[in-house]
Amino acid sequence: MIRTLLIDDEAHNHRELSRVLAETCPQVHILGQAYSATEAKTLYQTHTPDLLFLDIEMPGGNGFQFLESIQPVRAEVIFVTAYDKYAIQAIKFAALDYLLKPVNPTELKVAVERAQQKIQARWGNQQLQALLDNLRNPQQQPKIALPSIDRVDFVEPDQIIRCQSDNTYTHVFLEDGSKLLISKTLREFTTLLTEYGFLRTHQSHLVNRKYIRSLLKRDGDVLLLTDGTEVPVSLRQKGEVLAGLK
Structure with a gap:
């Protein structure tokens, strides 16, 4: 299961994304839904999710400001947006996934599968890092x-x-x-x-x-x-x- 948060300021977007995820991506488990950057930060710190579906334009702080507030970001991010051409270009340059509203089920499935591969690779990297840390510090308790x-x-x-x-x-x-x-x-x-x-x-x-x-x-x-x-x-x-x- 991929532990996920949905972050969007509009309730109908939450309902639609939840519906499409349930139909196309059964491996996604929604931990919670946030309607602002402030609420999202609290949920993120409480649940430490694997994946974020993140709206860009929100009142009280946009999606990028939210990401700045939770550095270092330990979750994969799929941006979900309706317009903002500049933001989309920036996301493309950073090779991150984004979805345009309304969300296309096929594109959603591809984005989630790509995120899942990154999550699994991160777990493997963490296990290797733990091995190296244990070997580097033999006098300390291993992790x-x-x-x-x-x-x-x-x-x-x-x-x-x-x-x-x-x-x-x-x-x-x-x-x-x-x-x-x-x-x-x-x-x-x-x-x-x-x-x-x-x-x-x-x-x-x-x-x-x-x-x-x-x-x-x-x-x-x-x-x-x-x-x-x-x-x-x-x-x-x-x-x-x-x-x-x-």
């Missing part, structure tokens, strides 16, 4: 690539509170309160993270020792984490967990 359905996040082990198995996927819970569904097994995460203080407490749970607050004695032992989560400790893993806590 781990966490590929989910629509993005790749890069985090240090200390930012991970715990991991929970979901068959061949794993839910990763982060220090900032966010949760990611990652296409790796819990066994893979155990291999990656054990040397960074993570304990396998159960067949479905891997916990960062840094975030353990208490060991609760009940019918079955439970770890209380700093975020209030309770994680079970299986009989099979109890000895290893106790040794790790010591």
Whole structure:
């Protein structure tokens, strides 16, 4: 899925673009719609989208001023405009995509496919950059690539509170309160993270020792984490967990 924001000051343009996207580009997931540059900036900072459909002429700041306000721009941009010949020439010179209103479905599909290729290439470049950073700084904690359905996040082990198995996927819970569904097994995460203080407490749970607050004695032992989560400790893993806590 391509996580997308629609930015246009007219409601009927939002409705029409949403309709055509639903019919021709099912890989596009609309996160939100903004009607001004100010509203667009707030949505952009909240959702960190992959793609922007951006009107040029808007009250309270045009599309170019909006882009200046969110530097560095980490999303692909498809401009959507009704006239502005000078702006179109500038966009062409920069080899960026634009669509004229009313939007042509065929042209829209081509622009989205081109944006998707750029997004996927950017993810690959970020993964290579993470590799080089890890090799360049061997004394520091490495950044781990966490590929989910629509993005790749890069985090240090200390930012991970715990991991929970979901068959061949794993839910990763982060220090900032966010949760990611990652296409790796819990066994893979155990291999990656054990040397960074993570304990396998159960067949479905891997916990960062840094975030353990208490060991609760009940019918079955439970770890209380700093975020209030309770994680079970299986009989099979109890000895290893106790040794790790010591």
